[in-house]
Amino acid sequence: MSKVLMKGNEAIAKAAMKAGLDCFFGYPITPQNEVPEYLSKLLPEAGKVFVQAESEVAAINMVYGAAGAGKRVMTSSSSVGIALKQEGISYIAGAELPCVIGSVMRGGPGLGTIQPSQGDYYQATRGGGNGDYHVIVLAPESVQETVDLMKEAFDIADLYRNPVMVLADGLIGQMMETVDLDKPIKKRELPEKAWASIGTKHHEGRNIINSLFLDPNELEQHNLKLQKKYKEVEKNETKYEMINMDNNPEYVIVAYGTTARICRSSIEILAENGVNVGMIRPISLWPYPKKAFNDIPKSVKGLMVVEMSLGQMLDDVLISDRGRHKVAFYGRPGGIVPEPEEIVEAIMTFDERVVE
Numbered sequence: 001m002s003k004v005l006m007k008g009n010e011a012i013a014k015a016a017m018k019a020g021l022d023c024f025f026g027y028p029i030t031p032q033n034e035v036p037e038y039l040s041k042l043l044p045e046a047g048k049v050f051v052q053a054e055s056e057v058a059a060i061n062m063v064y065g066a067a068g069a070g071k072r073v074m075t076s077s078s079s080v081g082i083a084l085k086q087e088g089i090s091y092i093a094g095a096e097l098p099c100v101i102g103s104v105m106r107g108g109p110g111l112g113t114i115q116p117s118q119g120d121y122y123q124a125t126r127g128g129g130n131g132d133y134h135v136i137v138l139a140p141e142s143v144q145e146t147v148d149l150m151k152e153a154f155d156i157a158d159l160y161r162n163p164v165m166v167l168a169d170g171l172i173g174q175m176m177e178t179v180d181l182d183k184p185i186k187k188r189e190l191p192e193k194a195w196a197s198i199g200t201k202h203h204e205g206r207n208i209i210n211s212l213f214l215d216p217n218e219l220e221q222h223n224l225k226l227q228k229k230y231k232e233v234e235k236n237e238t239k240y241e242m243i244n245m246d247n248n249p250e251y252v253i254v255a256y257g258t259t260a261r262i263c264r265s266s267i268e269i270l271a272e273n274g275v276n277v278g279m280i281r282p283i284s285l286w287p288y289p290k291k292a293f294n295d296i297p298k299s300v301k302g303l304m305v306v307e308m309s310l311g312q313m314l315d316d317v318l319i320s321d322r323g324r325h326k327v328a329f330y331g332r333p334g335g336i337v338p339e340p341e342e343i344v345e346a347i348m349t350f351d352e353r354v355v356e
Helices: 008-018 034-045 056-068 080-084 086-094 121-125 143-160 170-174 216-236 257-272 290-295 313-321 340-348
Strands: 004-007 023-026 049-052 073-077 099-107 113-116 136-138 163-169 176-179 240-243 251-254 277-282 284-286 302-307 326-331
Touching: 004 008, 008 034, 008 099, 008 143, 008 163, 008 170, 008 176, 023 034, 023 056, 034 049, 049 056, 056 073, 056 080, 056 086, 073 080, 080 086, 080 121, 086 163, 086 216, 099 143, 099 170, 113 170, 121 163, 121 284, 136 143, 143 163, 143 176, 143 216, 163 170, 163 257, 170 257, 240 290, 251 257, 251 340, 257 277, 257 302, 257 340, 277 290, 290 313, 302 313, 302 340, 313 326, 326 340
Parallel strands: 023 049, 023 073, 073 099, 099 163, 136 163, 251 277, 251 302, 302 326
Antiparallel strands: 004 176, 099 113, 136 284, 240 277
16 A cells, blocks of 8 residues: 555546546635646546636536546546536436546635535535536545545446535645555446447447437336436445444434545534434435434434534434434534534534524
8 A cells, every 4th residue: 555645636537537537627726726736737648638618517418418528538627617517517418428527616605605515415425417417526624535426426327327526625635645546446346438439330220319308208207217227326335334333322413525524523522521422424415414313322312413514414314213202402604614612512502503
């Protein structure tokens, strides 16, 4: 095992190359600019394709085309850039094409700030495109986990023929940590891409890539087919971590990504002060790990949702808990990163923060 020190955005690029990336199409926006910067060098050196498109809209439609040709393809952007790609993402999901989308969140709404945020949870898990579709969303809390999830994302995308988003934030994108780029990931048996539109050398007749169904009965059947696939994703791809949940905690924090990392320090401080706190850390934001909430110990008095937003994942926690516990919230929007002591104070004033 050989570890190297690198920035999160560089790790995203190099992990994609390790995963066999064929093509990248994107448009620059902070705080993820290093992703296309590195890939603009790495891909041509490997005889593969890098294009800085004229816009985010153009980039996602180039992804659509390359995915339809069976290539391993990705794009990356941040917040307002991802917003512009939503129509294309819906097309890709509707056409059942695999691709990977790197999203490095910044503060909003609007142009906002380049500082880290988690204000794009709704954007990632609900999506701004039209129709009944889902994007599989994975949320790392470290640069190493970003590498691992990026490599796995390409296999997941190919297995289910669906877009997969790796959702980080500006802090993960810009921080430097040691990583092992060759760390093994879960092995998957991937089928051949017999559906790809690459001529008739390997099959008879044409493969047509399309998301248009003029007959509503056909479109309904297509939607039902997609829904069956999403059920399989929920069954097989739900990821989460349970932290300090075997020691009968009084409270449970629910947090993801960078915020979960900060909450680990808060839990240590609370323990030193005699307050026992556990944590549920969702890794897949869609499918959301609802089943984790079935294993909350009876000792727990309530759940504290912590986000770098004004409460977006909070909705999924309320749905998953189904009214079994009091749920409180602490959030910092706009690019403010909370200190561990703030979260300690939030736990100590839990009852004042309960969501009615």
